[in-house]
Amino acid sequence: xxxxHYWPTPxxxxxxxxxxxxxxxxxxxxxxxxxxxxxQPDFLRIAPNNRMPAIVDREPADGGEPVSVFESGAILxxxxxxxxxxxxxxxxxxxxxxxxxxxxxxxxxxxxxQNHHFNRYAPxxxxxxxxxxxxxxxxxxxxxxxxxxDRDFIAGDYGIADMACYPWAAAHEWHYxxxxxxxxxxxxxxxxxxxxxxVAAYARADEVGSQNQEMTEETRRVLFGQGxxx
Numbered sequence: 001x002x003x004x005h006y007w008p009t010p011x012x013x014x015x016x017x018x019x020x021x022x023x024x025x026x027x028x029x030x031x032x033x034x035x036x037x038x039x040q041p042d043f044l045r046i047a048p049n050n051r052m053p054a055i056v057d058r059e060p061a062d063g064g065e066p067v068s069v070f071e072s073g074a075i076l077x078x079x080x081x082x083x084x085x086x087x088x089x090x091x092x093x094x095x096x097x098x099x100x101x102x103x104x105x106x107x108x109x110x111x112x113x114q115n116h117h118f119n120r121y122a123p124x125x126x127x128x129x130x131x132x133x134x135x136x137x138x139x140x141x142x143x144x145x146x147x148x149x150d151r152d153f154i155a156g157d158y159g160i161a162d163m164a165c166y167p168w169a170a171a172h173e174w175h176y177x178x179x180x181x182x183x184x185x186x187x188x189x190x191x192x193x194x195x196x197x198x199v200a201a202y203a204r205a206d207e208v209g210s211q212n213q214e215m216t217e218e219t220r221r222v223l224f225g226q227g228x229x230x
Contacts, residue, residue, distance in 0.1 A: 002055050002056070002059075003029050003055060003056040004016070004053060005031045005055065006028050007031050008208055009033070010109070011167070013170075013205060014076060014163050014166075015072060015075055015079075016205065017197065019079070020204075024079070038051060045068075049071070051070070051071075053075060072164070073101050073102070073105040076101065077098070080160050093156055100147075100154050100155050108140045111137060112171075114136075115175040116174055118133055144169070145182040145183070147184075148184035149184050162192060
């Protein structure tokens with residue numbers, strides 16, 4: 001059994017995509033980031049960066065004590081290695097998949113997240129910041145569209161690079177991107193959206209809560225105004 005410490009954000013959804021595809025048994029432990037659950041001591045013991053998702057694998061491959069993993073990209077790699085699935089075994093294919101996973105972790109995620117913040121959440125609209133992150137978002141979509149022009153998925157067969165990128169692309173309306181402008185991304189997006197495991201993963205999110213609730217001043221303080229708990 002895997003405990004998934006989770007809230008339905010793009011990074012959280014990455015992990016349910018994998019778990020549903022691999023049909024691994026898991027239990028969702030909600031981490032309501034609007035309420036500040038990410039700063040609770042029990043959570044910080046497994047996720048010292050006070051960010052979800054995180055997992056605790058109670059049946060690790062070595063048969064030893066439970067293993068905890070934080071950071072969504074690290075979790076995807078851990079699960080791929082645990083199951084032997086969704087990551088090529090050959091060195092070249094593995095390298096290709098991992099570099100695109102890192103591309104998502106370093107760019108197609110953080111930059112889109114900044115787009116969300118300055119377009120939707122910032123109390124003051126800062127034109128420079130909005131233009132900066134809108135332009136970077138468009139550039140990254142262009143990179144992904146070019147990558148997908150001659151292939152169905154990002155790195156060979158459907159795998160962890162796709163699972164990492166899809167939840168961010170699925171939120172394209174949040175960062176004011178029209179997928180009609182990126183036809184290869186749209187084809188890839190629609191194919192993943194139709195997968196039964198994707199449908200199941202997004203249904204699990206609906207059981208937990210919504211990230212689309214009204215942003216109050218208290219919620220804003222919790223999400224954007226705190227440092228790590230000491």
